[in-house]
Amino acid sequence: MNSILETGVTDCHPASxxxxxxxSELRDLQLxxxxxxxxxxxxxxxxxxxxxxxxxxxxxxxxxxxxxxKLPFTQxxxxxxxxPFGLFASPMKDVVRxxxxxxxxxxxxxxxYTKEDVEVWTSVVVRCLAGCGLNxxxxxxxxxxxxxxxxxxxxxxxxxxxxxxxxxxxxxxxDRQIMLMKDFGVTxxxxxxxxxxxxxxxxxxxxxxxxxxxxxxxVFGAEPWSxxxxxxxxxxxxxxxxxxxxxxxxxxxxxxxxxxxxxxxxIFEDHFYPEIxxxxxxxxxxxxxxxxxxxxxxxxxxxxxIRYRTRDITALLPGRCDCGRTLRRIGRIGRRSxxxxxxxxxxxxxxxxxxxxxxxxxxxxxxxxxxxxQQGLDxxxxxxxxxxxxxxxxxxALQRLHERLQGALDHVLGIRVRVALVEAHxxxxxxxxxxxxxxxxxx
Amino acid sequence: MxxxxxxxxxxxxxxxxxxxxxxxAQEGVDIRALYLADTQQYGILRMIVSDCQKAxxxxxxxxxxxxxxxxxxxxxxxxxxxxxxxVGALEGTGINIEYMYAxxxxxxxxxxxxxxxxxxxxxxxxxxxxxxxxxESNELLNL
Numbered sequence: 001m002n003s004i005l006e007t008g009v010t011d012c013h014p015a016s017x018x019x020x021x022x023x024s025e026l027r028d029l030q031l032x033x034x035x036x037x038x039x040x041x042x043x044x045x046x047x048x049x050x051x052x053x054x055x056x057x058x059x060x061x062x063x064x065x066x067x068x069x070k071l072p073f074t075q076x077x078x079x080x081x082x083x084p085f086g087l088f089a090s091p092m093k094d095v096v097r098x099x100x101x102x103x104x105x106x107x108x109x110x111x112x113y114t115k116e117d118v119e120v121w122t123s124v125v126v127r128c129l130a131g132c133g134l135n136x137x138x139x140x141x142x143x144x145x146x147x148x149x150x151x152x153x154x155x156x157x158x159x160x161x162x163x164x165x166x167x168x169x170x171x172x173x174x175d176r177q178i179m180l181m182k183d184f185g186v187t188x189x190x191x192x193x194x195x196x197x198x199x200x201x202x203x204x205x206x207x208x209x210x211x212x213x214x215x216x217x218x219v220f221g222a223e224p225w226s227x228x229x230x231x232x233x234x235x236x237x238x239x240x241x242x243x244x245x246x247x248x249x250x251x252x253x254x255x256x257x258x259x260x261x262x263x264x265x266x267i268f269e270d271h272f273y274p275e276i277x278x279x280x281x282x283x284x285x286x287x288x289x290x291x292x293x294x295x296x297x298x299x300x301x302x303x304x305x306i307r308y309r310t311r312d313i314t315a316l317l318p319g320r321c322d323c324g325r326t327l328r329r330i331g332r333i334g335r336r337s338x339x340x341x342x343x344x345x346x347x348x349x350x351x352x353x354x355x356x357x358x359x360x361x362x363x364x365x366x367x368x369x370x371x372x373x374q375q376g377l378d379x380x381x382x383x384x385x386x387x388x389x390x391x392x393x394x395x396x397a398l399q400r401l402h403e404r405l406q407g408a409l410d411h412v413l414g415i416r417v418r419v420a421l422v423e424a425h426x427x428x429x430x431x432x433x434x435x436x437x438x439x440x441x442x443x
Numbered sequence: 444m445x446x447x448x449x450x451x452x453x454x455x456x457x458x459x460x461x462x463x464x465x466x467x468a469q470e471g472v473d474i475r476a477l478y479l480a481d482t483q484q485y486g487i488l489r490m491i492v493s494d495c496q497k498a499x500x501x502x503x504x505x506x507x508x509x510x511x512x513x514x515x516x517x518x519x520x521x522x523x524x525x526x527x528x529x530v531g532a533l534e535g536t537g538i539n540i541e542y543m544y545a546x547x548x549x550x551x552x553x554x555x556x557x558x559x560x561x562x563x564x565x566x567x568x569x570x571x572x573x574x575x576x577x578x579e580s581n582e583l584l585n586l
Contacts, residue, residue: 388509
């Protein structure tokens with residue numbers, strides 16, 4: 001049991017123990033939890049029940065884990081269509097937390113947690129951080145946004161649950177982040193990988209040598225990032241960089257995480273049951289095949305998610321990890337099956353840009369989204385062609401228009417974007433269909 | 444009294460004035476006065492041309508966003524105080540100049556001031572009372 005000692009789990013929260021349960025025990029646990037979550041959703045959630053009825057299914061039809069494939073999928077639009085509380089399986093008196101993330105129409109997607117859900121969430125993030133070799137005595141700076149976004153509070157509760165000292169800086173103010181990392185002797189950072197890249201570059205400008213700091217681990221997530229970015233980060237900062245995975249609809253950060261072997265992300269499958277399906281047909285695929293990750297929450301109370309289509313493309317990795325955990329792993333996520341853009345950890349859809357533009361002028365000008373990476377930070381520029389309706393011969397009027405567009409986009413997208421007014425017909429049009437997104441982000 | 448002016452949206456990038464200028468040249472449109480209002484990102488090219496409607500048609504046909512607006516042209520003596528006399532006549536009237544520009548006359552003794560007002564009629568009334576010489580469109584173009 002060297003691996004347990006190595007990751008220090010004997011020293012931290014007992015919730016880390018399920019990582020090593022024998023597989024047969026894990027499967028039994030998953031089946032009984034699946035049966036109860038399906039029963040609960042069927043009893044409490046109208047949409048789920050009607051979809052079960054359409055298929056002539058009842059909770060008793062789930063006799064084996066494989067029977068999960070009979071169940072209907074849930075997708076992001078279901079959350080949107082039932083906004084705000086339509087998928088709740090718990091009464092509000094049992095809900096202790098509400099989070100929200102951006103949706104495609106400007107309406108957010110709402111997720112809720114009971115006290116037990118928050119405990120499970122905390123326990124899985126504890127297991128993530130323990131797997132990254134962190135423990136009591138570590139000083140963990142959480143630079144994910146705190147607020148409606150699940151990143152900040154999720155990482156915070158987990159780090160605190162682990163017994164680490166948490167520095168809740170939230171996002172922004174790079175200079176102060178760097179000062180605190182240095183002055184407090186921070187040993188681990190939780191943030192998006194691109195934000196950390198930004199911190200590396202800023203630290204260099206400030207003359208702070210990151211390799212000389214106490215920082216030894218980074219737990220990075222909320223956006224896809226490549227192996228080459230990991231290598232770059234590790235070389236430039238001297239830390240060990242871990243990929244953490246999660247999504248608000250399932251719980252937030254903590255659905256899965258790399259261990260120190262860095263051979264894929266362990267899914268905490270005693271709480272989140274993973275499947276890989278063909279994104280086009282929804283047919284389950286065997287281990288090792290690449291497809292869309294589908295997750296079922298096995299223990300979630302407030303909003304049980306049955307077969308949630310994550311749109312993230314990955315594979316379930318065959319075989320057991322050298323670390324000794326029995327939990328299955330997914331490969332690192334490099335792309336998504338839909339057009340969602342993830343910018344600085346925030347979900348953005350091109351259609352949101354359209355709705356914001358429509359709101360302002362009532363007509364849709366031709367526009368393009370240009371994504372770049374400057375000093376390690378994703379930048380989004382929305383280039384908008386000036387139409388005759390928008391044009392005015394007074395600079396002040398154009399500047400006011402510019403500000404209105406800026407305000408509407410910031411508001412709808414929830415992130416700061418650069419708005420550029422460009423000449424009519426100056427943006428590329430390809431075969432009638434507008435090319436809306438130009439992604440020039442590298443590394 | 445009112446003079447037609449054509450305004451064009453242009454990005455603040457090298458070469459962006461050349462295309463409209465070339466188009467107007469090809470069609471024999473004479474630019475009599477020109478002013479470029481700019482920001483870091485974009486600008487507005489304002490012109491008084493020999494045939495405003497024709498210019499607007501040409502530019503729009505080539506995909507430019509153009510707008511024809513009405514401005515006032517004032518002829519003043521080209522010596523110190525010429526501008527002060529004109530704007531002084533508007534002082535205290537509450538009439539705001541949205542923008543203005545000026546150019547010397549070819550004869551060399553007068554200068555022409557171009558004004559854009561939110562309420563040009565009120566401006567005309569005040570200027571005429573003050574004895575200011577407002578030019579008609581044909582006078583301006585034939586200077």
